[in-house]
Amino acid sequence: MRRGALVVLAAQPRVDIRSPPIEPSSEKRLEEVGLLNDETGKLGMRKARKTGTKRISPVRRKTKPAPPAFVPVQLATLVDAVPAGDRWVHEMKYDGYRALVAVGGGQARAYTRSGLDWSDRFPSILFVASKLKVRSALIDGEAVVLDTEGRSSFQALQRAIKGAPATIEYVAFDLLELDGEDLTELPLLNRKTKLKAILPTMSKHIRFSDHTQGNGEKLLERFCAAGLEGVVSKLAGSKYVGARAGSWVKTKCIKRQEFVIAGWTPSDKSRAFRSLILGVHDGGKLRYAGKVGTGFDTAELSRLMATMAPLEQKAPTVDAPRAEVGGAHWLRPKLVAEIAYTEMTSEGTLRHPSYLGLREDKKPEAVVLETERHATDLPAPATSSIVVSSRERIIYPESNITKGQLADHYAAVAGIMLPWLGSRPISLVRCPQGRAKKCFFQKHDAGSFGDRVHQIGVVEKDGHEEPYLYVDDADGLMTCVQMGTVEFHGWGARIEDIEKADRLVFDLDPDEGLDFEAVRAAGLQFRDALRSIGLETFPMVTGGKGVHVIAPLTPRAAWPEVKAFAYRLAQTVAQRDLKHFTTALPKAQRKGRIFVDYLRNQRGATAVMPYSARARPRATVAAPISWTEMKTIEAPSHFHVGDAPELVRRAASKALMGWGRAEQVLPEL
Numbered sequence: 001m002r003r004g005a006l007v008v009l010a011a012q013p014r015v016d017i018r019s020p021p022i023e024p025s026s027e028k029r030l031e032e033v034g035l036l037n038d039e040t041g042k043l044g045m046r047k048a049r050k051t052g053t054k055r056i057s058p059v060r061r062k063t064k065p066a067p068p069a070f071v072p073v074q075l076a077t078l079v080d081a082v083p084a085g086d087r088w089v090h091e092m093k094y095d096g097y098r099a100l101v102a103v104g105g106g107q108a109r110a111y112t113r114s115g116l117d118w119s120d121r122f123p124s125i126l127f128v129a130s131k132l133k134v135r136s137a138l139i140d141g142e143a144v145v146l147d148t149e150g151r152s153s154f155q156a157l158q159r160a161i162k163g164a165p166a167t168i169e170y171v172a173f174d175l176l177e178l179d180g181e182d183l184t185e186l187p188l189l190n191r192k193t194k195l196k197a198i199l200p201t202m203s204k205h206i207r208f209s210d211h212t213q214g215n216g217e218k219l220l221e222r223f224c225a226a227g228l229e230g231v232v233s234k235l236a237g238s239k240y241v242g243a244r245a246g247s248w249v250k251t252k253c254i255k256r257q258e259f260v261i262a263g264w265t266p267s268d269k270s271r272a273f274r275s276l277i278l279g280v281h282d283g284g285k286l287r288y289a290g291k292v293g294t295g296f297d298t299a300e301l302s303r304l305m306a307t308m309a310p311l312e313q314k315a316p317t318v319d320a321p322r323a324e325v326g327g328a329h330w331l332r333p334k335l336v337a338e339i340a341y342t343e344m345t346s347e348g349t350l351r352h353p354s355y356l357g358l359r360e361d362k363k364p365e366a367v368v369l370e371t372e373r374h375a376t377d378l379p380a381p382a383t384s385s386i387v388v389s390s391r392e393r394i395i396y397p398e399s400n401i402t403k404g405q406l407a408d409h410y411a412a413v414a415g416i417m418l419p420w421l422g423s424r425p426i427s428l429v430r431c432p433q434g435r436a437k438k439c440f441f442q443k444h445d446a447g448s449f450g451d452r453v454h455q456i457g458v459v460e461k462d463g464h465e466e467p468y469l470y471v472d473d474a475d476g477l478m479t480c481v482q483m484g485t486v487e488f489h490g491w492g493a494r495i496e497d498i499e500k501a502d503r504l505v506f507d508l509d510p511d512e513g514l515d516f517e518a519v520r521a522a523g524l525q526f527r528d529a530l531r532s533i534g535l536e537t538f539p540m541v542t543g544g545k546g547v548h549v550i551a552p553l554t555p556r557a558a559w560p561e562v563k564a565f566a567y568r569l570a571q572t573v574a575q576r577d578l579k580h581f582t583t584a585l586p587k588a589q590r591k592g593r594i595f596v597d598y599l600r601n602q603r604g605a606t607a608v609m610p611y612s613a614r615a616r617p618r619a620t621v622a623a624p625i626s627w628t629e630m631k632t633i634e635a636p637s638h639f640h641v642g643d644a645p646e647l648v649r650r651a652a653s654k655a656l657m658g659w660g661r662a663e664q665v666l667p668e669l
Contacts, residue, residue, distance in 0.1 A: 064106070067102035067104040067138075068177050068658075071176060076244075076248040077244055078251075078371070083233050085214065089233070090219050091210070091233075092232075093252070094144045095229045096145070099113075099118065100140055108126040108130040110143075114496030114555065122165065123166075134178060136180060139174070140175070141171050141209065155356055169206070172209060173208075175198075178198070184240035192211070196208050220251055224253035238381050243472060245381050257369075258337065258367045260286060260333045261335040262278060262333060263330040265327060266327050272302065273301070276291060276292050276304075276355065278337070282369055284467020286318055288321075289348060292353040313331065313332050338357050338358075363498070384414065387482075388404065395619075396641075412647075415648070420609055425493075426443070426470055427606045428487065444466050444469070452479045453479050453480060454472065494555070506548065506569075506598060507597035507600055511594070516635050520630060523630055524627070536664060538659050540610060541638060543612075543613070545636060545637075548622075554664065563603075571583055581593055609622065611623060613641050620641075621643065629655070
């Protein structure tokens with residue numbers, strides 16, 4: 001959403017104190033890499049300067065394949081029993097860190113489930129992976145430390161990361177990409193067959209995750225008796241969906257999950273502390289979840305005290321019974337711990353908790369209470385159990401498209417939309433009575449949507465916390481549709497770390513009267529310009545008048561850095577080619593030009609998500625396209641509600657393979 005207060009930026013672009021002005025060095029850098037033509041002052045490519053600076057060609061391709069980029073991982077739904085039947089295959093659930101291993105060109109990288117590059121933590125695994133006999137591959141699995149009985153231990157893994165990384169093993173259980181081919185549309189068992197074929201048969205660092213078909217309940221009994229973690233069950237014929245799709249479920253022997261460390265209580269003995277005070281996000285607010293006083297050895301007690309000391313604060317972090325937290329030392333909620341427990345009481349606190357270790361791969365904002373679903377009630381994969389009412393209600397009066405038809409669109413595209421929309425703070429455009437009547441924007445909720453739509457607590461500028469919406473499965477998506485949602489807009493960051501951007505979005509919005517040819521040319525120019533400074537981009541038609549040029553990012557840069565980069569780039573382009581571009585917010589100042597909206601790239605700003613319908617005439621849809629299609633597509637409103645079968649087919653096509661995925665960080669300007 002654009003705020004009127006930012007109009008100052010349009011009138012005086014060089015004095016806005018919230019975004020640093022372009023410095024001469026930044027402009028010079030853009031010229032050096034060929035982003036600006038120093039003869040015409042326009043955005044575009046030119047010959048390399050005679051200073052010896054090497055220009056990066058926008059059409060040059062590497063001969064060796066690079067390791068594939070991170071993609072969102074498929075998540076398992078917690079259920080109360082192992083699903084029955086031979087449609088399901090069952091694997092051991094490990095107690096470690098989920099990791100994607102990307103291999104290509106003799107190199108290998110490791111990513112956490114949130115996209116962080118953890119390659120430096122698993123050197124032995126990546127050394128073996130880099131030697132695999134493949135051109136490129138993207139493998140899903142778990143980094144673990146196993147004892148002599150084959151049991152994995154999260155605490156042992158943490159110790160190994162700090163002091164003995166060579167003892168860490170990688171259990172591979174899925175293959176997403178092989179030699180440039182996207183395998184996610186293949187059935188699971190086909191993917192596992194290909195995975196097994198590329199893995200070494202005798203390696204102490206990488207092993208294949210075996211499975212059994214059927215008889216999952218007996219397997220769980222055996223695993224639990226042996227002190228193992230539990231079972232992950234997967235539909236044998238399912239596709240890989242980078243979200244919580246329902247085709248993967250998990251059954252645990254012992255309840256365990258992450259909790260936020262809210263503080264600690266002092267010990268009356270020689271121990272550093274008696275217990276840790278725990279919190280969990282519930283309804284978008286951090287609430288008290290009890291205390292944990294076991295599971296620490298002397299070294300861990302000392303490490304925790306040193307880690308917690310800089311985080312102390314006077315104000316209570318959670319509202320807790322005074323008798324339970326006497327003498328508490330409160331902490332800013334920055335640390336996440338893995339806790340095992342037997343059950344949760346009716347008051348919402350843990351019974352018999354035990355500390356297992358700190359989780360460095362998960363941010364406190366993403367810690368929510370995990371609840372079991374009934375295995376017998378699960379809907380088919382990437383489908384929803386939500387019943388949509390008032391299906392006959394007209395949402396688009398110009399074309400007589402109903403709420404039922406809109407719901408059918410979202411049900412059909414859920415599997416291809418959730419990898420982009422899921423686990424990301426979202427804002428909704430709701431039109432409960434149709435787009436011809438009142439529509440409104442909504443980003444906060446305290447539970448009125450039910451338990452299938454989640455909330456993440458986000459600290460606002462004034463220091464108070466607000467519950468922002470997010471969904472992670474088809475039920476959440478369809479609940480929003482049932483509540484009258486037409487459009488879905490998402491942050492440029494995922495809930496795993498809302499302070500680090502995972503994309504740049506440049507919204508090219510033409511003034512009234514400009515035809516699409518001007519937008520097309522601008523989009524292609526932005527592609528070449530950004531590629532010249534090392535950023536690969538992907539186009540999306542918005543279903544409106546313009547296009548989005550999207551540069552995916554490894555979530556490393558914080559919002560101030562991202563906004564400053566986008567600001568400098570947009571301002572430089574606009575100032576050098578005032579005839580065609582502007583960053584001015586007032587429409588009166590955009591006459592005959594394309595508005596380069598860089599304000600999508602700041603904390604809390606949103607952009608329309610792929611496959612979202614628009615609350616516009618003709619029920620248009622935002623959709624990814626290729627740069628080749630960008631040269632020929634007739635309008636940004638090409639796709640409509642009703643085109644879901646074509647959109648699903650296109651998502652699996654070679655033309656869109658790898659769309660929106662690139663391993664890259666912000667270049668320095």
